[in-house]
Amino acid sequence: MPKTSVTPAQIENNPQAHEDQHVHAVYDKIASHFSSTRYKPWPIIAHFLSTLSTGSVGLDAGTGNGKYLPLPLDRPPGSICTIGLDRSRNLLEIARTAGADVDEASTIKCMPREVIWGDVIGKGWRDGAFDYAISIATIHHLATHDRRKLAVKRLLQCVSPSRGRILIYVWAIEQDELSRRSVPTESYTKNDSLAESGMGPGRDVFVPWVLSRQNTNNGKLKGKLSKDPLASRSNVTDSTQSCTNGTSIEVTLMLGPDEPQVFNRYYHMFAEGELVELVRSAAGDLGIHIGPIPDQTLSSGPGMEWKGRGLEIVQDGWERSNYYVELRCWEK
Amino acid sequence: MVRLITHNLLACHVKNCTSNNFPLAFKDLGDTSLPAEQPDMIDDEFLQKLHHVLLEIHVEEGSMVCPNCNHVYPISNGIPNMLLAEHEIG
Numbered sequence: 001m002p003k004t005s006v007t008p009a010q011i012e013n014n015p016q017a018h019e020d021q022h023v024h025a026v027y028d029k030i031a032s033h034f035s036s037t038r039y040k041p042w043p044i045i046a047h048f049l050s051t052l053s054t055g056s057v058g059l060d061a062g063t064g065n066g067k068y069l070p071l072p073l074d075r076p077p078g079s080i081c082t083i084g085l086d087r088s089r090n091l092l093e094i095a096r097t098a099g100a101d102v103d104e105a106s107t108i109k110c111m112p113r114e115v116i117w118g119d120v121i122g123k124g125w126r127d128g129a130f131d132y133a134i135s136i137a138t139i140h141h142l143a144t145h146d147r148r149k150l151a152v153k154r155l156l157q158c159v160s161p162s163r164g165r166i167l168i169y170v171w172a173i174e175q176d177e178l179s180r181r182s183v184p185t186e187s188y189t190k191n192d193s194l195a196e197s198g199m200g201p202g203r204d205v206f207v208p209w210v211l212s213r214q215n216t217n218n219g220k221l222k223g224k225l226s227k228d229p230l231a232s233r234s235n236v237t238d239s240t241q242s243c244t245n246g247t248s249i250e251v252t253l254m255l256g257p258d259e260p261q262v263f264n265r266y267y268h269m270f271a272e273g274e275l276v277e278l279v280r281s282a283a284g285d286l287g288i289h290i291g292p293i294p295d296q297t298l299s300s301g302p303g304m305e306w307k308g309r310g311l312e313i314v315q316d317g318w319e320r321s322n323y324y325v326e327l328r329c330w331e332k
Numbered sequence: 333m334v335r336l337i338t339h340n341l342l343a344c345h346v347k348n349c350t351s352n353n354f355p356l357a358f359k360d361l362g363d364t365s366l367p368a369e370q371p372d373m374i375d376d377e378f379l380q381k382l383h384h385v386l387l388e389i390h391v392e393e394g395s396m397v398c399p400n401c402n403h404v405y406p407i408s409n410g411i412p413n414m415l416l417a418e419h420e421i422g
Contacts, residue, residue, distance in 0.1 A: 057337070092411055093409070096410065114337075115411055116411070117411050117413045117415060122421070123343075123422075124342055126341060130341070
């Protein structure tokens, strides 16, 4: 399988404008093709959703094509209700009918999906309104450490303080060998990125999405990613050069009719330990104690008089090129 | 779809709009099957009405208005738009 090249990215002065150009606009353009390649739920996420009690209502912050909205599939439709939030209107149009094909084949009527057009750093819901929240492959699209932290704070605020459950996935610097992407390692070290950006560890990169004309013109989508993007590189602005200059990338207009279009999506690739540190920092800002659920049977001892909000890190790890963390809220 | 179960979770998030900011008001929903106050006795008839209102009413086109600051959140093609302009973000 050909590897797509990832190039270093610099954030322009306005992170919102950076995300608008290098994330939101790109997803709106590649929505159909992107969706056709995103259909298989990841096992840890499917398992998390299958363990939620019937009647739970949750938020999927950055739902994309809504592939997690129909889950769990091993229980009756509507046993839980996941509401999808995304910044890309075109992806939401697809998410509205997520899982419809599966349901048409069965006798059970498809439950139309609930979706909201919004930003994951916005707060268009009541505090503590949700029983659970997931944010899968989304927070890595935010352009600064503060904005990524704000996104985690929004997740902590949107769930029940006494029992809310949260699952977060982000892209890792450490990519497995099955990954299609090759990541530049020479020009970046952790210290470099720390010193230059002041945004902590991790790497800011552009990841090309190759959209062949076949996928844009006749509407018939192939569930496959890309030919080698290097083949089209000579016809487009040199993306490496553009990135290091901090200028924008214009790739769409100078291609011939049969040339694939290349869209560069911005990612912040997380370093080892960075996601858990981000959660700790977000919780700290909200005055939430990090630690396991205290043993309620103990009535005395150090700290037993303390009352407040807590957060247990249930599990964290690396799976198939992503870091994940599962959280559970508690109050006493 | 915007079902009312989803609408029931939403709140206005315009800068400094932090109290009396939900529920967002529909201009004209045309459904009066539920009483204004929670009844003393929750019976099957009430639960059926509640189920109907929460899960069977879909709003495809319309708008929701913040009771506090009057910000309008439009709904089109069944998708509510909760995005704010840059100057409205708190």
